[in-house]
Amino acid sequence: MLTIHAADEVRYAWEGGESVKDGAVVVDGAQVAAVGPLAELTERFPDARVRRWPGGVLGPARVYEAPLPVAPTPRERMHAVLKSGAVAVLAEYADTPELRAAAARNDVVVLMRTRPTAIIVDGRADLAVFDETGECMATVCAGRLVHRRR
Incomplete structure (x- = not known):
C-alpha cells in the first residue's frame, strides 16, 4: 500500500541540503x-493513503549514537530508540544477543559506526517527524x- x-x-x-515546504514522501512498502x-x-x-503531520518537519530517521535508553526489556529499549526518531543504533551499544535480536525484530539497523542519513528515492523508508521543540512526533x-x- 502506498502511503x-x-x-x-x-x-x-x-x-x-534541499528542503521542500508543504512537502511529502511517498512510501511503497519498505522503500521511498x-x-x-x-x-x-x-x-x-x-x-x-495520506498521513499529515501538521506543525512538523519530516526528514530522515536518525542514528542513535549513545548508550541505549534504560528499560526493563530489550524490546522496550528498542522501542525507546524508535520513539526518539532513530532507526539505527551503534553496535557498541547493542552489545548483547538479546539487544541484537530485538533490533532485528524491529528492523532497527545495527551499525559499526555512525553515518549520514538522507531520504533517497528507492532507498529504505526510514523517516522521522519532529515538532518545533525537537520532540519526535512520528x-x-x-x-x-x-x-x-498523540
Whole structure:
C-alpha cells in the first residue's frame, strides 16, 4: 500500500541540503517511491493513503549514537530508540544477543559506526517527524509507522 507522509517541511538530509515546504514522501512498502511537494505527489499517486503531520518537519530517521535508553526489556529499549526518531543504533551499544535480536525484530539497523542519513528515492523508508521543540512526533522504520505521538 502506498502511503504519503506529508509535513510543513520535508528535509532530504538534516545537515544542509534541499528542503521542500508543504512537502511529502511517498512510501511503497519498505522503500521511498518519491519526494516532493504534497500537491504534486497526491496528483501522481491518487490512490495513496495520506498521513499529515501538521506543525512538523519530516526528514530522515536518525542514528542513535549513545548508550541505549534504560528499560526493563530489550524490546522496550528498542522501542525507546524508535520513539526518539532513530532507526539505527551503534553496535557498541547493542552489545548483547538479546539487544541484537530485538533490533532485528524491529528492523532497527545495527551499525559499526555512525553515518549520514538522507531520504533517497528507492532507498529504505526510514523517516522521522519532529515538532518545533525537537520532540519526535512520528517514526517510520523500513516503511512501517512504528511511533506516533498523540
